[in-house]
Amino acid sequence: MPFIPHTEKDVHAMLESIGIRSINELFDEIPPELLIDQLPAIPKALNEMQIARLMKDRAKQDENTLCFIGAGAYEHHIPAAVWDIAGRVEYMTAYTPYQPEASQGELQLLYEYQTMMASLTGMDASNASLYDGASAVAEAILMAIRSNRQCQSKRVVIPTTLNPLYRKAIQAIVSKQSVELIEIPFDEKTGRITVEAIDKIVNQEFAALVIPQPNFFGLLGDVDALTDWAHQRQALAIAVVNPMTLALLKEPGLWGEKGADIACGEAQPFGIPLSSGGPYLGFLCCKNEYIRQMPGRIVGQTTDADGKIGYILTLQAREQHIRRSKATSNICSNQGLMAVAATIYLSLLGPKGLKRVAAASHQKTMLLAEKATKLKGVEVLFHGHYFHEIVLQLPQPAEPIIQEMACYQIAPGLALGEFYPGMDNALLVCCTETKTEEDINKYIECLKQALKNKAIKK
Amino acid sequence: MSELIFEQSQPNRSAPTQMPVDFLSDRAIDLPESSLRTTKPLLPEVSELQVVRHYTNLSKQLFSVDTHFYPLGSCTMKYNPHIMHQLASLPGFLNRHPLSSEEHGQGFLACLFELQEILKAVTGMAGVSLTPMAGAQGEFAGISMIRQYHQSRHDDGRTEIIVPDAAHGTNPASASMCGYTIKEIPTLESGDLDLDALKKAVGPQTAGIMLTNPSTLGVFERRIKEVAEIVHNAGGLLYYDGANLNAILGKVRPGDMNFDVMHINLHKTFGTPHGGGGPGAGPVAVNKRLLPFLPVPYVEKVDEDYRWVTDKTATQSIGQLSAFMGNAGILLRAYVYTRLLGAEGMTRVAEFACLNSNYMKKRFEQLGFKIDLPERRASHEFIISMKDQADAYHVTAMDYAKRLLDYGYHAPTVYFPLIVPECMLIEPTETETKETLDEFIDTMAKIKQEAMTNPELVQKAPHTTSLKRLDAVKAARELNLVYTPVV
Numbered sequence: 001m002p003f004i005p006h007t008e009k010d011v012h013a014m015l016e017s018i019g020i021r022s023i024n025e026l027f028d029e030i031p032p033e034l035l036i037d038q039l040p041a042i043p044k045a046l047n048e049m050q051i052a053r054l055m056k057d058r059a060k061q062d063e064n065t066l067c068f069i070g071a072g073a074y075e076h077h078i079p080a081a082v083w084d085i086a087g088r089v090e091y092m093t094a095y096t097p098y099q100p101e102a103s104q105g106e107l108q109l110l111y112e113y114q115t116m117m118a119s120l121t122g123m124d125a126s127n128a129s130l131y132d133g134a135s136a137v138a139e140a141i142l143m144a145i146r147s148n149r150q151c152q153s154k155r156v157v158i159p160t161t162l163n164p165l166y167r168k169a170i171q172a173i174v175s176k177q178s179v180e181l182i183e184i185p186f187d188e189k190t191g192r193i194t195v196e197a198i199d200k201i202v203n204q205e206f207a208a209l210v211i212p213q214p215n216f217f218g219l220l221g222d223v224d225a226l227t228d229w230a231h232q233r234q235a236l237a238i239a240v241v242n243p244m245t246l247a248l249l250k251e252p253g254l255w256g257e258k259g260a261d262i263a264c265g266e267a268q269p270f271g272i273p274l275s276s277g278g279p280y281l282g283f284l285c286c287k288n289e290y291i292r293q294m295p296g297r298i299v300g301q302t303t304d305a306d307g308k309i310g311y312i313l314t315l316q317a318r319e320q321h322i323r324r325s326k327a328t329s330n331i332c333s334n335q336g337l338m339a340v341a342a343t344i345y346l347s348l349l350g351p352k353g354l355k356r357v358a359a360a361s362h363q364k365t366m367l368l369a370e371k372a373t374k375l376k377g378v379e380v381l382f383h384g385h386y387f388h389e390i391v392l393q394l395p396q397p398a399e400p401i402i403q404e405m406a407c408y409q410i411a412p413g414l415a416l417g418e419f420y421p422g423m424d425n426a427l428l429v430c431c432t433e434t435k436t437e438e439d440i441n442k443y444i445e446c447l448k449q450a451l452k453n454k455a456i457k458k
Numbered sequence: 459m460s461e462l463i464f465e466q467s468q469p470n471r472s473a474p475t476q477m478p479v480d481f482l483s484d485r486a487i488d489l490p491e492s493s494l495r496t497t498k499p500l501l502p503e504v505s506e507l508q509v510v511r512h513y514t515n516l517s518k519q520l521f522s523v524d525t526h527f528y529p530l531g532s533c534t535m536k537y538n539p540h541i542m543h544q545l546a547s548l549p550g551f552l553n554r555h556p557l558s559s560e561e562h563g564q565g566f567l568a569c570l571f572e573l574q575e576i577l578k579a580v581t582g583m584a585g586v587s588l589t590p591m592a593g594a595q596g597e598f599a600g601i602s603m604i605r606q607y608h609q610s611r612h613d614d615g616r617t618e619i620i621v622p623d624a625a626h627g628t629n630p631a632s633a634s635m636c637g638y639t640i641k642e643i644p645t646l647e648s649g650d651l652d653l654d655a656l657k658k659a660v661g662p663q664t665a666g667i668m669l670t671n672p673s674t675l676g677v678f679e680r681r682i683k684e685v686a687e688i689v690h691n692a693g694g695l696l697y698y699d700g701a702n703l704n705a706i707l708g709k710v711r712p713g714d715m716n717f718d719v720m721h722i723n724l725h726k727t728f729g730t731p732h733g734g735g736g737p738g739a740g741p742v743a744v745n746k747r748l749l750p751f752l753p754v755p756y757v758e759k760v761d762e763d764y765r766w767v768t769d770k771t772a773t774q775s776i777g778q779l780s781a782f783m784g785n786a787g788i789l790l791r792a793y794v795y796t797r798l799l800g801a802e803g804m805t806r807v808a809e810f811a812c813l814n815s816n817y818m819k820k821r822f823e824q825l826g827f828k829i830d831l832p833e834r835r836a837s838h839e840f841i842i843s844m845k846d847q848a849d850a851y852h853v854t855a856m857d858y859a860k861r862l863l864d865y866g867y868h869a870p871t872v873y874f875p876l877i878v879p880e881c882m883l884i885e886p887t888e889t890e891t892k893e894t895l896d897e898f899i900d901t902m903a904k905i906k907q908e909a910m911t912n913p914e915l916v917q918k919a920p921h922t923t924s925l926k927r928l929d930a931v932k933a934a935r936e937l938n939l940v941y942t943p944v945v
Binding site (some may be wrong): 001002003004005006009011013014015017018019023026027028029030031034035036038039040041042043044046047048052054055056058059060061062063065067069071072073076077079081083084085087088089090091092093094095096097099100101102103104105106108109111112114115116118119120124125126128129131132133134135163165166168169171172173176177178194220223224246247248249250251254266273274275276277278280281290291297298299300301302303305306308310311312314315317319320321322323324325326327329330331332333334335336337338340343344346347348349350351352353354358359360362365366381385387402408409411414433450 | 462463465471472473475476477478479487488489490492493494495496497499500501502504506509510512513514515516517519520521522523524525526531533535536537538540541542543545546547548549550551552553554555556557558559561562563564565566568569575576578579580582591592593594595597598602605621626627628630631632634635636637640656663665668674677678680683695706708709710711714715727730732733734735736737738753769775776777778779780781782783784785786787788794796797798799800801802803804805806807808809810812813814816817820821824834835851859861863868869874888889890891892914920923924925926928929930932934936937938939940941
């Protein structure tokens with residue numbers, strides 16, 4: 001019996017203690033018509049060797065692609081020590097540290113995680129993680145509405161340059177609480193939103209403005225002006241950032257005159273594998289005045305009965321297991337293990353290493369763009385400052401080119417037409433430090449060939 | 459307590475092997491000054507060995523299923539087979555980008571499709587979506603579907619969700635996130651729902667009810683079909699909180715109990731690790747009438763190919779709840795678990811989880827502990843009330859919990875369900891041996907003796923952990939959430 005240790009002798013002894021004759025009697029309170037004899041449509045058990053074979057065959061089908069897709073999930077090098085340690089059984093198989101005396105290791109680590117994330121974003125505090133980037137932005141929006149006492153409105157302004165997949169998830173999560181999302185289109189020439197444009201569109205009161213940096217196209221915006229504009233309109237500024245870029249880019253806490261109020265996003269780039277989309281690591285940081293409206297678990301420092309320093313889950317009165325329907329969020333489990341990996345990753349890289357990773361990723365993306373635009377008909381779509389991701393405008397639709405390049409085992413980027421009508425020729429491309437100059441050259445060669453093949457077929 | 463990693467930091471120390479080669483160093487970063495960072499983030503400057511030693515040592519200050527018996531009620535801390543991690547970490551799975559093509563992911567999609575089918579079979583439901591990233595997100599998805607269902611019928615007056623007072627806190631919180639008001643109904647002494655109160659509570663304002671069965675009190679709701687009839691007749695739907703599915707896996711199916719929608723905690727019933735608080739996964743299962751509303755993406759099989767179903771074709775879907783595909787890696791682990799168990803193995807889960815629980819309950823009774831619901835058969839968990847001891851010797855359930863740590867046990871859940879005073883909720887799971895249960899029971903008896911003869915020993919526990927009891931009030935009053943270096 002898989003994972004059940006009972007011998008026949010055990011079973012007899014236990015049944016005798018209970019005072020029953022068979023295990024089935026344990027279910028005698030269940031109306032008999034509800035009991036089933038056997039489960040249909042479930043395959044017979046495999047042993048470990050058999051399932052290993054099956055999974056290895058399946059995993060092999062999905063191997064061997066040189067990936068240049070970013071769009072919210074980034075392939076960075078993961079140091080061996082990250083998962084050797086994060087994968088230790090103690091971190092892997094513990095529960096939420098509700099018994100602090102039995103969980104100091106996890107709690108201290110999360111306190112270190114909170115410190116690192118708050119410092120990277122330039123904020124005062126961080127929670128101990130949320131599910132993923134998209135749900136973190138949704139939670140940040142709800143938090144901003146609760147926090148903004150100067151405004152009764154449940155309106156939030158979101159530029160369409162925020163990751164479209166995030167916008168879908170946000171819609172699904174916040175719309176049930178009658179939150180109204182005002183979507184601001186981007187300028188077709190610059191791929192960005194400006195204060196002048198947004199000021200004309202938004203006439204009503206609103207609770208918060210969402211500011212992605214870099215935006216979905218990889219472009220840097222004027223975050224200082226946008227933050228100040230939100231504050232002038234009595235709204236909160238929510239920064240959505242790739243935390244990897246914050247090794248080089250200005251931290252949201254210093255945007256504009258007062259700084260953004262909340263910073264959130266996806267911390268998957270910190271040592272977490274692509275893994276088809278999850279598990280990833282949503283993060284949420286904020287300024288002091290909003291801490292009590294922050295959702296999710298938070299670790300605080302305290303002392304024990306002997307006055308020694310220790311760590312404990314704190315401000316639990318915000319959470320569902322205490323406040324029930326009045327809680328700041330329904331979130332219960334989070335992404336603790338991913339926070340463990342991210343903390344180890346950041347410790348191994350340090351400030352210098354992280355900066356190098358961000359810089360190398362950016363430079364390689366620029367190199368790729370430089371080489372690609374030498375091909376006939378290929379241009380950079382928007383002009384402006386890109387960081388670590390860029391939009392290439394191809395002379396023909398991007399989707400067939402992606403399929404063509406798949407034959408060379410290259411995933412060349414994301415076709416933007418699916419998300420932005422009229423942008424069928426646009427390809428969102430990303431390099432990280434993992435790509436060599438040879439990889440980039442191979443990309444260019446294959447792109448050239450694909451453009452040629454498709455052009456002939458036309 | 460251990461030194462923080464920041465306190466070990468020295469300027470300009472680093473782990474050079476982890477640095478990317480300074481690619482194109484002559485190429486300056488071509489970005490405007492105003493967009494750049496000018497301060498160094500507070501990250502430690504330490505060697506690789508320092509990092510490894512620090513976090514390995516921290517891991518040793520942590521109770522876990524692999525190191526300790528962990529009878530945490532309502533959390534199903536069963537053994538997490540190691541092969542799950544190894545197989546989910548195969549390079550083909552680990553390195554696949556979520557926006558890669560379907561062609562380049564047939565292996566992954568095949569696992570997800572088969573997991574959907576297996577979960578349909580064990581729940582007796584018509585459709586499954588695996589995307590919710592936790593039980594609470596599954597609840598949110600389920601209640602969103604109930605909402606969308608009523609809206610699609612233009613049945614707009616339904617503003618209330620009914621929740622029993624014994625329910626998990628996530629139930630009312632999730633319903634509230636879906637824009638509903640909560641109506642709480644009481645539980646009878648027997649642990650069953652108060653049907654008279656339910657009859658009075660339902661009406662044209664009822665959108666649905668959220669139930670756990672067996673309930674958080676560890677007993678099976680015997681009149682579940684009557685409950686379903688009352689709610690359905692009022693036009694409401696039934697939500698099944700899958701937190702306690704381990705108690706009935708392969709024995710009774712929520713679909714057969716006439717539930718309309720449910721979530722499954724893969725990190726409880728399907729053996730995926732809890733990870734110190736996550737990641738988990740909370741797939742949702744629905745009956746026929748809610749099929750159009752399932753969250754996207756999910757997987758369909760067309761001839762021999764596996765394809766994503768997205769909002770392009772599932773136009774009535776409640777939408778997507780994550781950027782990509784939920785906690786994909788956890789889904790792979792759960793898939794491996796279901797294949798290792800097979801149909802028979804799943805039925806045995808419920809049988810042996812309940813055997814272990816009822817055995818412990820009986821032995822505790824014999825030792826003079828007060829079982830909260832003595833009349834009834836326990837399910838996979840049961841409640842002891844320490845109220846008598848607390849009154850007589852001022853030794854509380856929390857004191858017992860802390861003293862257990864001294865003996866090398868993780869404490870059971872304390873003070874939940876909220877309606878039972880001084881309670882401990884104990885869930886042994888099916889993967890523990892009789893010897894482990896016996897040793898735990900003997901230890902509890904020993905603590906009971908200590909409480910009578912030397913109450914202070916128990917009140918001041920733990921004594922053997924790296925720290926004594928921590929001051930929660932101070933933590934909340936003098937908030938210190940990040941380290942500030944001493945300058």
